[in-house]
Amino acid sequence: xxxxxxxxxxxxxxxxxxxxxxxxxxxxxxxxxxxxxxxxxxxxxxxxxxxxxxxxxxxxxxxxxxxxxxxxxxxxxxxxxxxxxxxxxxxxxxxxxxxxxxxxxxxxxxxxxxxxxxxxxxxxxxxxxxxxxxxxxxxxxxxxxxxxxxxxxxxxxxxxxxxxxxxxxxxxxxxxxxxxxxxxxxxxxxxxxxxxxxxxxxxxxxxxxxxxxxxxxxxxxxxxxxxxxxxxxxxxxxxxxxxxxxxxxxxxxxxxxxxxxxxxxxxxxxxxxxxxxxxxxxxxxxxxxxxxxxxxxxxxxxxxxxxxxxxxxxxxxxxxxxxxxxxxxxxxxxxxxxxxxxxxxxxxxxxxxxxxxx
Amino acid sequence: xxxxxxxxxxxxxxxxxxxxxxxxxxxxxxxxxxxxxxxxxxxxxxxxxxxxxxxxxxxxxxxxxxxxxxxxxxxxxxxxxxxxxxxxxxxxxxxxxxxxxxxxxxxxxxxxxxxxxxxxxxxxxxxxxxxxxxxxxxxxxxxxxxxxxxxxxxxxxxxxxxxxxxxxxxxxxxxxxxxxxxxxxxxxxxxxxxxxxxxxxxxxxxxxxxxxxxxxxxxxxxxxxxxxxxxxxxxxxxxxxxxxxxxxxxxxxxxxxxxxxxxxxxxxxxxxxxxxxxxxxxxxxxxxxxxxxxxxxxxxxxxxxx
Numbered sequence: 001x002x003x004x005x006x007x008x009x010x011x012x013x014x015x016x017x018x019x020x021x022x023x024x025x026x027x028x029x030x031x032x033x034x035x036x037x038x039x040x041x042x043x044x045x046x047x048x049x050x051x052x053x054x055x056x057x058x059x060x061x062x063x064x065x066x067x068x069x070x071x072x073x074x075x076x077x078x079x080x081x082x083x084x085x086x087x088x089x090x091x092x093x094x095x096x097x098x099x100x101x102x103x104x105x106x107x108x109x110x111x112x113x114x115x116x117x118x119x120x121x122x123x124x125x126x127x128x129x130x131x132x133x134x135x136x137x138x139x140x141x142x143x144x145x146x147x148x149x150x151x152x153x154x155x156x157x158x159x160x161x162x163x164x165x166x167x168x169x170x171x172x173x174x175x176x177x178x179x180x181x182x183x184x185x186x187x188x189x190x191x192x193x194x195x196x197x198x199x200x201x202x203x204x205x206x207x208x209x210x211x212x213x214x215x216x217x218x219x220x221x222x223x224x225x226x227x228x229x230x231x232x233x234x235x236x237x238x239x240x241x242x243x244x245x246x247x248x249x250x251x252x253x254x255x256x257x258x259x260x261x262x263x264x265x266x267x268x269x270x271x272x273x274x275x276x277x278x279x280x281x282x283x284x285x286x287x288x289x290x291x292x293x294x295x296x297x298x299x300x301x302x303x304x305x306x307x308x309x310x311x312x313x314x315x316x317x318x319x320x321x322x323x324x325x326x327x328x329x330x331x332x333x334x335x336x337x338x339x340x341x342x343x344x345x346x347x348x349x350x351x352x353x354x355x356x357x358x
Numbered sequence: 359x360x361x362x363x364x365x366x367x368x369x370x371x372x373x374x375x376x377x378x379x380x381x382x383x384x385x386x387x388x389x390x391x392x393x394x395x396x397x398x399x400x401x402x403x404x405x406x407x408x409x410x411x412x413x414x415x416x417x418x419x420x421x422x423x424x425x426x427x428x429x430x431x432x433x434x435x436x437x438x439x440x441x442x443x444x445x446x447x448x449x450x451x452x453x454x455x456x457x458x459x460x461x462x463x464x465x466x467x468x469x470x471x472x473x474x475x476x477x478x479x480x481x482x483x484x485x486x487x488x489x490x491x492x493x494x495x496x497x498x499x500x501x502x503x504x505x506x507x508x509x510x511x512x513x514x515x516x517x518x519x520x521x522x523x524x525x526x527x528x529x530x531x532x533x534x535x536x537x538x539x540x541x542x543x544x545x546x547x548x549x550x551x552x553x554x555x556x557x558x559x560x561x562x563x564x565x566x567x568x569x570x571x572x573x574x575x576x577x578x579x580x581x582x583x584x585x586x587x588x589x590x591x592x593x594x595x596x597x598x599x600x601x602x603x604x605x606x607x608x609x610x611x612x613x614x615x616x617x618x619x620x621x622x623x624x625x626x627x628x629x630x631x632x633x634x635x636x637x638x639x640x641x642x643x644x645x646x647x648x649x650x651x652x653x654x655x656x657x658x659x660x661x662x663x664x
Binding site: 050051052071072073075076077078079081082083085086087088089098099102103146150 | 545549560564
């Protein structure tokens, strides 16, 4: 059953088109993440949902009720802003109570509900403090409490972690996910960080140049990207130009023939790109010629020890392979050595070349 | 980094030139002014270096002087009020407009500052005079049979002062409006506040510091205004600054003029002190209120936390 439905959003700022036929829907309690680089239209989409931007075309409905032309204050949508937007002249209590006061609730109920919300984010002792007296992580939790205390129909999170330092970011990610699961509220989150998106979201919509490139569960977006852009934006990828030979073979310029996962949508002999994730490539001791693996012999050009993994750049001719290895034995090689790389056909895939796709 | 960092002593050395300038050009004259206000004056002899309170006693017994002092304070407060009422919407417009509209508004606002006060007051004379534009227009339309006296009254003084000083109010308020993050307004809207409510609960309270600064500037400047009240108020509606001028320059009675100036200085300072006290009490009461609600919710949460 569809809960939030967004159909055919179009929007331009002046001559610049920022949204092109953006459509998606989410179920009750589902978390959708709009993922993309800056300027891809994800924030504009969020602002359309919040009612701050009136789209040129398209419709937004919640439970079948259209939101067109409804001002933000009537929508009952909770919003957590990128900079949290806590009111600096009010105490934490008054910040969280703001939405409830606007709804004209009784004093007693406001006190109870604000207390509950602050307890939920584990900050009840901060009620009388000013936002400026709180740490970044605390401010984020108060902003969250303020957004959910009104019991919104929909929760919007705008880059929720971008203002936190790296360590706190990981901590708050788990915490926010726990809270969202507990509340079971339909959520649309915007981020440019693919890891955040995969951690929080039930489904991810990858956006590029005002359009949704792919919308699917995180695992599918990662292992089955529908376009070169998605493959490159979600995780690192080695990309090689080639020509399709049937549905499961590719001839890569200067490297030879490789087997790939079957892709029916690729036409025979069409220009394609072969994509291999760096963590799927292994260093083999000897060339494994039994045909189960794709293999390439190359020279180690760069070797970076990063603690939890080692990053290799292996060169063959003009082609360079980025390889991530977690095995300690990979340390035994050095720059200039000849190594054999191998990867499974099921771990690599073809996408049509961009200009054909576009 | 250390190479360029100044030591404490270096900073103090840098402070010396401005301190000397300030001391010579400000503190010394003010001290001298206060000193002169206590010496005796005789029209035949001039200044007699005999320190006493005679000048102040004379002022306190002078009803005319009090009337002028009261007018100066009253009209300055009115000027401040009208500058605030007029300046706030202009500041909002200035912040929201862009491009040539904003530039045009700035030019209109700054015009009185770059034009000499005398020229500007004569401009008002052309508008408000007995044969001025307004009188002629109203007479021509048949609304007035005879020209009205629009000049040389207290209204004219306030109109003139507001014209000159409103820019200080606008710039102060605009600066503080500029620092208001648009996401605060959006957050308020998202939480259920209409545009008017968002203005009342977020924009206005956050712009109060600018309003306060603007009010102080306008009040201080209009308390000491000379040319505008003199030209637009005429002989019957004098400002204190005019009396000081009269005593010191026309009558050569420096001690009496100095005493007046000191009273003007003191009354301005006292009014500023009262206004800042009032602001502090307001802030204290707001803090008390939030900490009270804070403890209520705090104690309620103590139970659910354990």
